[in-house]
Amino acid sequence: MKRIFPALCALLLLTACGPELPPEDSDRLQIVAAVFPAYDFARSAAGELADVTLLLPPGAESHSYEPTPADILRVQRCDLFIYLGGESDAWVDAILSAIEPEGEVLRMVDCVDLLEEETAEGMQGGHDHGEDHDHLGEVLSMDEHVWTAPRNAAAVTRIIGERLAALDPVHAGEYIGGAGDYARELEELDRDFAAFFAGLPDRTIVFGDRFPLLYFARAYDLDYYAAFPGCGTQTEPSAATVAFLTEKVREEGLSTVWYIEFSNHLVADGIAEAAGVGTARFHTCHNVSRAELEAGETYLSLMRANLEALREHM
Numbered sequence: 509m510k511r512i513f514p515a516l517c518a519l520l521l522l523t524a525c526g527p528e529l530p531p532e533d534s535d536r537l538q539i540v541a542a543v544f545p546a547y548d549f550a551r552s553a554a555g556e557l558a559d560v561t562l563l564l565p566p567g568a569e570s571h572s573y574e575p576t577p578a579d580i581l582r583v584q585r586c587d588l589f590i591y592l593g594g595e596s597d598a599w600v601d602a603i604l605s606a607i608e609p610e611g612e613v614l615r616m617v618d619c620v621d622l623l624e625e626e627t628a629e630g631m632q633g634g635h636d637h638g639e640d641h642d643h644l645g646e647v648l649s650m651d652e653h654v655w656t657a658p659r660n661a662a663a664v665t666r667i668i669g670e671r672l673a674a675l676d677p678v679h680a681g682e683y684i685g686g687a688g689d690y691a692r693e694l695e696e697l698d699r700d701f702a703a704f705f706a707g708l709p710d711r712t713i714v715f716g717d718r719f720p721l722l723y724f725a726r727a728y729d730l731d732y733y734a735a736f737p738g739c740g741t742q743t744e745p746s747a748a749t750v751a752f753l754t755e756k757v758r759e760e761g762l763s764t765v766w767y768i769e770f771s772n773h774l775v776a777d778g779i780a781e782a783a784g785v786g787t788a789r790f791h792t793c794h795n796v797s798r799a800e801l802e803a804g805e806t807y808l809s810l811m812r813a814n815l816e817a818l819r820e821h822m
């Protein structure tokens with residue numbers, strides 16, 4: 509341990525008789541992923557060769573999670589810690605300010621070209637990551653939901669493969685091969701989305717929900733409208749926002765108002781009812797439910813299901 513904090517000492521005492529951790533002398537690579545997309549990409553590269561742990565529990569809201577003492581120890585001891593980066597995961601920053609990881613770290617936002625957070629026309633408020641962001645003239649922060657574009661997912665996967673290869677050169681070919689196989693499937697997914705959207709006369713999509721899909725929307729040149737930007741904490745849109753989105757659905761002749769996973773979809777339901785159309789779910793892969801995790805769902809399978817839902821509803 510490079511730095512000693514009283515709080516961390518307390519945590520260490522707590523964990524001494526607490527959760528199970530992998531033995532420190534394990535010769536298998538220990539990879540810890542903060543969020544589901546990182547976990548999914550890492551396990552594709554690791555195959556059976558390394559242990560990949562997901563910190564964020566299934567079903568948890570990814571930006572407001574409170575890490576446990578065991579989480580902190582896992583991050584400190586692992587060979588590679590993969591997290592999103594950006595401003596929103598304050599719990600990851602809290603871990604990294606409490607300890608210094610003994611292994612390497614990889615930020616997904618460093619793997620691809622970033623986009624600035626956007627507030628689309630009609631959207632409620634704007635920029636709600638963190639506490640007080642309403643200062644005039646403030647520079648918008650970068651949007652960190654990079655994995656929502658499959659080509660970005662492929663790029664991150666290949667980089668993880670290279671990092672694992674460097675950490676465990678004996679198995680370099682297997683890590684790069686595993687990552688490459690998955691990345692090629694993700695690139696095929698990207699081509700399938702592109703082909704689907706290319707065949708549509710109108711690429712307008714309305715989300716009665718938060719919209720962590722800026723990279724996805726840009727990848728396929730979609731015109732999107734949503735109740736809230738990114739992953740804000742807002743849940744109550746103004747009457748003006750609801751009216752705007754309802755009018756958009758009518759004007760564009762859309763058949764569906766979209767909502768995202770773990771949403772109560774009340775806003776989407778309200779807009780859909782007012783416009784006389786239906787609703788459907790788009791899974792942003794931000795996190796998965798316990799049932800999804802146990803069923804072996806992957807980023808690829810969830811995004812393939814999104815493509816099917818789009819085919820059905822657009």
Ligand SMILES: [Zn+2]
Pocket residue numbers: 571596653720738739794
């Ligand atoms: Zn988010």
